[in-house]
Amino acid sequence: MQTLSKNAPMPVVRRLPKYHRNLKELLEEGITKISSKDLSERMGLTASQIRQDLNYFGGFGQQGYGYNIEDLIKVIEDILSINNKYNCIIIGAGNLGKAISNYILNLDGNAKVLAMFDVDAGKTNKIFNDINIYNMSELKDYLKKNEIDIAILAVPKSSGVEVAKDVINNGIKSIWNFSTADIAVGNDIVIENMAINESFYTLTYLISENKK
Amino acid sequence: MQTLSKNAPMPVVRRLPKYHRNLKELLEEGITKISSKDLSERMGLTASQIRQDLNYFGGFGQQGYGYNIEDLIKVIEDILSINNKYNCIIIGAGNLGKAISNYILNLDGNAKVLAMFDVDAGKTNKIFNDINIYNMSELKDYLKKNEIDIAILAVPKSSGVEVAKDVINNGIKSIWNFSTADIAVGNDIVIENMAINESFYTLTYLISENKK
DNA sequence: TAGATTGTTAATCGATTAACAATC
DNA sequence: TAGATTGTTAATCGATTAACAATC
Numbered sequence A, B: 001m002q003t004l005s006k007n008a009p010m011p012v013v014r015r016l017p018k019y020h021r022n023l024k025e026l027l028e029e030g031i032t033k034i035s036s037k038d039l040s041e042r043m044g045l046t047a048s049q050i051r052q053d054l055n056y057f058g059g060f061g062q063q064g065y066g067y068n069i070e071d072l073i074k075v076i077e078d079i080l081s082i083n084n085k086y087n088c089i090i091i092g093a094g095n096l097g098k099a100i101s102n103y104i105l106n107l108d109g110n111a112k113v114l115a116m117f118d119v120d121a122g123k124t125n126k127i128f129n130d131i132n133i134y135n136m137s138e139l140k141d142y143l144k145k146n147e148i149d150i151a152i153l154a155v156p157k158s159s160g161v162e163v164a165k166d167v168i169n170n171g172i173k174s175i176w177n178f179s180t181a182d183i184a185v186g187n188d189i190v191i192e193n194m195a196i197n198e199s200f201y202t203l204t205y206l207i208s209e210n211k212k
Numbered sequence C, D: 001t002a003g004a005t006t007g008t009t010a011a012t013c014g015a016t017t018a019a020c021a022a023t024c
Helices: A010-028 A036-043 A047-055 A069-080 A095-106 A136-145 A157-169 A196-211 B010-028 B036-043 B047-055 B069-080 B095-106 B136-145 B157-169 B196-211
Strands: A086-091 A111-118 A126-128 A131-135 A150-153 A174-177 A190-193 B086-091 B111-118 B126-128 B131-135 B150-153 B174-177 B190-193
Touching: A010 A036, A010 A047, A010 A069, A010 B196, A036 A047, A069 B196, A086 A095, A086 A136, A095 A111, A095 B095, A111 A136, A131 A136, A136 A157, A150 A157, A157 A174, A174 B196, A190 B196, A196 B010, A196 B069, A196 B174, A196 B190, B010 B036, B010 B047, B010 B069, B036 B047, B086 B095, B086 B136, B095 B111, B111 B136, B131 B136, B136 B157, B150 B157, B157 B174
Parallel strands: A086 A111, A086 A150, A111 A131, A150 A174, A174 A190, B086 B111, B086 B150, B111 B131, B150 B174, B174 B190
Antiparallel strands: A126 A131, B126 B131
16 A cells, blocks of 8 residues: 655644554454544544544544544554564663663564673573574674664663764664663664653653642 | 743654753763764754753853853753652563663662563562562552552553553552553643553564555 | 753644534 | 545644843
């Protein structure tokens, strides 16, 4: 199916995974079609927003009927490129790196962790989830020999910027950053931050507001 | 200092931790004052936005001078309630729960994990970061006997909703949710989601856009 | 005082909601 | 056909940027 993006706004893009998740759940419940109104009630959005969001990418519904759930799931997967294969490495083999490895393992096989890296000799030369944990000194060589799509940063703040530079210098074009470091990248590099600090301090703000 | 919030918009609130982080770094570099213009260049925002953001909470700068960094840090910490004490428990003592425990340990002592819980007998009755890991069956009793501010959910999607209900039924008012479950809460409960799915699929979207 | 920079108002831009004609 | 619901345009709302008078 042709889904020509008219450069959708990021708030719209970030809602797509939520649509995807809810539609998958509906399908599991045995439901095959849904109207924007019913979906809006389930998700706590307006029906108008759902129709507006989807129409950034195309007209996937049918007047008088609604949306076919199975079709819509495929469309969204197509837009988000969920079903491509992503080869990943994780830098940092502590609890965080391992937790991310578990998360990716539970994904439907579209992403795969091919290697993990750590500076700590106590963590390297081991296997986790069938994945080799290499020493950081082997990173450069590894990236030369393997086609890696995504470098996942699970390192302390102190080494975040340096590690990011390292992987970019060795050809990495996309970074998923779990470190609390502020990483500035050039225009041809994609970075997505899991901003744990922002999240925690937003929570403490909301707690204090909630008490008022 | 009086900082009367005129109900600041959430995008502003979520930028405050970034201001905080950058100001802390500047202070460490030995800088004591900064103009909105200089800060905007450092952070990649507009000077206007910075002034606008801060003025939701009060006038903390000085014409012709700029902002005193130390003072501004304190103001932001006050707004975000960073320096309150937060007693936390973590549900889920796998790699994710442990990673979160490490993160909180590295915070400046404002938050503390008092207990961890798990269903897996192989993980319970152990100690991690000096924290006891209890069985989930002990949760209810624990919450009766201890004043807990934040329940952190590091459980699989399948049990997310149920565990959230559990903690709320036992008096918890704030949840930091790392599970991929969609958790709906009442109006008096605060929830902050670390939406890993949204983040990953946004990354895959950006990667595909980047290739165009 | 002159220069710098804020706080704040006004203008613009973007995102969400409402409305409704098109159409299944 | 009548009813339902989309796709899309218009209206509203909110957030960002620009401009500038106030003032340190």
